[in-house]
Each structure stands twice: as C-alpha cells, then as structure tokens.
Amino acid sequence: MTRSIHHIALMLSVTCLAIPTVRSEPLSGKQLYDIACEACHSLGSAPDHRVGPPLGNLLGRKAAAIEGYRYSEALRASEWVWTLPTLLAWLSDPDTAIPNNAMNYVNALTAEESQRLAEWLLQQT
C-alpha cells in the first residue's frame, strides 16, 4: 500500500513536471536552421564540404539545380520547384514527398516550427 501511494505520488509529481516552463518566445527560423539544417546545408550558392546542397536563393529554384552537387536520381527527376508548399511537404516527410531521395533526415520539428523554418529559409538570398 505504502509503495502504491509512493508510486502514485511519483507519477503525479512527474506528470506535473511535464513542461518545466512555458516558453514565451518560440524558436526563431534562424535558430531552427542553426540547429536542424546548418551542419548539412549552407546558405550559399555553391557546394562545399557539407553533405547537402546549399540553400541560398531557394525560393523558386528548381529541385536538384545546383551545379556540381551530386543529387539523387529521384530528386533530379522530380521536377519540383521550391516554394512554401513544396518545402513544407519535403520537410515533413522527405521519403513520402520524393521517394528514394538521398537525404537521411527525420524531422524532429513541430508543424509550427517547420512552417517558421520554411518561411525563413525561403527569405534567404
């Protein structure tokens, strides 16, 4: 009995702690890019040491258009153009968006964060 009470008390205390604090400001597009994208994608226009292609001037660009980057056959054949809807679909689930692509990525962002990130990325020139 004592053990059960202790157990319930522990569960309640942990449940109450589920969200330590309420964040007053959501993570910005720049923060989200820094955390989730920057290691693999620069904001430039030419390939560098990173394993993914650069993301500068993305809005309106045809998929797989950066010269010198080794894209997957799937992306080259996709005929996608990067806009807010296509970028959101890609970020949400790349495998569903363009099957057999080469980006090994599982999105850890919320839908709101993905939206904020996509909007921010498409503003980068």
Place this chain on the structure above:
Amino acid sequence: MFIRPFYGSQPTTVTYTASRRHLLHAAVATSLFGLTGGCSRSNAGRKVLVVGAGLSGLNAALTLERWGYEVEVVEGKDRVGGRLWTLDHVPGSPEGGGNVIGANYGRVIHTAHTLEVPLRTPPRALPSDYAIGGQRISRQDWAASAHNPLPEGWRSISPGRLVGKLNEDNPLLKTRAWHDPALMAADQPADEGLRALGFPEAAIRLINANNSYGNNLSDTSLMALYRVMGEFGRLSGPSLAVVEAAAGNMRLPEAMAAQLTRPVATGKTVKQISQSAAGVQATLSSGRTIEADAALLAVPVPALRQIALDMPQPHQAALNGVDYHKIVQLHCVVDSPFWEASGWGGSWWTDGLLGRVFTRPMPDSERYNMTIWINGDSCDSLNALDDENCTHTILQALWKLVPSAQEVTSVGQLVRWTNDPFAGGSWALWGPGQAGSAHAAIRAPAGRLFFAGEHTAEAYRGMEAAMESGERAALEIMRALT
C-alpha cells in the same frame, strides 16, 4: 605463448592547452556557432546539466551554449569521447570504439571541418579468407570448397555479405520510418524472419556467427537488420567512401569539448538526479550536488540504469528492456605479413571464437594493425575471464588458425565494452517487438530530464546518430526553457 605487452593497458589522458582552445574559439565562433547576432539573451541564466561527454552530449552542449544557455558537462570516464576511443598508446592508433564516419554523416563531417580535425580515407582492410568449422578456406576457393556449407544458389556469397541479401526486398530502402506501424510485421525474431524469407539454415547460422546487430538472431529484430542494410544500400557507390579522423576519431570530441566555456568535469559519476518545480539536482558519487534547470542524460542505457532518476514507470521499464551489443576486440600489431607465404589475404572471417580478423596496413610504416573482433553471445565466456586470460584465450585461437602469426604479432590493447561501467556494451540493440514502441519511449523527455545518445536517434546509427540525438535534445530543451 609469445606476448609482448609493451604498450600500456589504459588509455592516455588527454589535456588541452588554453591557447589552442582560445585560438579555435575565435576562429570558429562565427561559422559554427553563429554567435554574432544570434545569441538569444533571454536564455541567459538558464542552466543545463549534461551527463556524458560523448558526441551526443557535446553536440547538445555546444548548441545550447551558442544560444545563451549555461552548460555544465560531467563525465564518468577520465576522458571525453564516450564510445570513441582512439588507442593512442598502440602503434597505428587503432580505434577501440567508433571507427567509421559514413559518407553521409553530415554533422560529424561539418563539425570536424569547422574545428579543423582533418579527415582521411582509411587504409583498406586486407582481403579476407575464411575459417568455417575449423577448416581454412581461401577466398578464391570459397564457392567451390567442400567446406562451404551453403546450398546451390548461395555458395558464391561470402559469409559477411549474406545478410545483404535482405536488400533484394528491404522496405527500409524506401523509407526511414523504421518503427512505422505498417512495417511491424518485420519486428520479429530475425532467425524466424530470415527463414520465412527463404534463407537456408546454413546461411542463418553463418549470419548468426558474426551478427553485429544483435547478440544472437533470436533476440534480434528483423527490422533492426533491415534498418542497417537499408542504410548500407542507400550508401553504395565508390564516390561515397567512409572516412576517419586522420589523427584518431577521438580528436573530434576532444575538439568539441575544447570549445565549451566550462571544461568538461571528467571522472565524475552521477548517482542520482531528483527534480522539482524549481529544477533538477544531481548528486555525484563524491557527494557534491549540482543544481540546474534541466538535465540531459547523454549516456548509454546501461550507464543510465545506474543513475537513480525521477521518471515515469513506463519510461523506466522501456530503459530496463534495452539490451546492448557485446563486442570483444583484441588489437594487435603485426611486424611483417606472415600470411603472404601461405597465400592468405591477411584478414579472416571465421565462425569460431575469433569472429573476424581485420588487418590493415599501418600508415607510414611497414607494420600492420590487426583487430580480432568478436561479436555477440560469443563474448560471454571471454568477458568472464580477467584481461590476461581473455587475451591468452584469443591468442591461442589465433595461433591455431595461423601458427606463423605467433612470432610477429604483439598485443596492443584488449577492449571489452560490455565490462565498461560507463558503456555496458557497444550500441543499443532492438529486439523483436521493440522497434515499434521502445525506441520512442526511451527518448521522450520526462519532466526536466532529457535524453540523447545513439540509442535515441531516428535516422542514423553510430557517430552520426549521437550527433543527431544531441541536436534533437537541444531543441527539446530550448523549447522547454525560456
């Protein structure tokens, strides 16, 4: 027995110099950490305790620091790096831990590039011959050999490539969602699954002999094999070669640790973490306490189980159910190519005690590094022995396989991750029925406790999984703490 243990039995302790740290700090602050104009001052004063100074904890710590959080990293070992362990005291500096940086390990490669840790293409392992049932078989004779146990249609496949047959119809070549409920039919014992797919018994037995993704195939989820093979399948191609840090993979976590404002506190074991509405309090084995607003547990699950944590029971139960892979490695140095006179290639794949023997040329030397790599439940009897008897047992098996090795082979280091209290094994395993639920459960935040480590990663395994998990955990913490 001819053993020359002329190298130390313990890793060297790495120290840093202030000048190097400050130099790098200045050089990379803008490019890697984006501090210029990016730091959110509203985060100042928020403190995060990071337990574990492997790649996952360090990646999270650096991310949090560059966005204005105060970070304190404690590490139980006397060095940073976790399951990266470059054997600097052995000629050739072989890797006792993580040894492969995949071509698509974007976070690892970018961090190495930014922190000026040079990468290189590793020397290739020498060609492998076989020893099956105690019979030596040359690689040229494998397909036709009377000692090859495989049936027609399978005989030309080398034992190490048998599991690759899974990629003829691997659902995880098309999706990374390895715990998608739609795929859970494959979350079954791998031996049964392979049998149902038409793998002959001899092939299943050979796969089981050196399975790197489960201690035996009965306890391995077929989904875990699909996951690994899917990753390999997507990476095939000569232009996507693996790399390694030229001076040893441990240079990467060392360089990362050197960027932190507060040095990593090594040799500090956390015994308990309690949490309240005000924050977390960690108690070290020394009795010292550390208070913070949140704690990130970035240690392997067996080490995590040694820490008393305030956690929901389902989360604790999920942690208790995670098994770890067993690996015993004996790293040797070979003075001359004893295999050449007999026409052997220099490496071996065996279904016996030796497991696999990988030999590769030592850069800038005429000598070779030889790693005897034993997997899974075969390690149990070896792990029960002390270092000397374990080494002796492995060497006796080597001398029996290739007697000519005896006069030119020296022992560098015995590595047993299972016996390491801060690791408890080499990597997390996913048994039958675990792919669907256990993975999500063990990484879910529990109040002010957050979790990272390769066992919590979604997309990758290995070093990149550690980096990926640190990234995700930093994101969760930043969401939670204003």
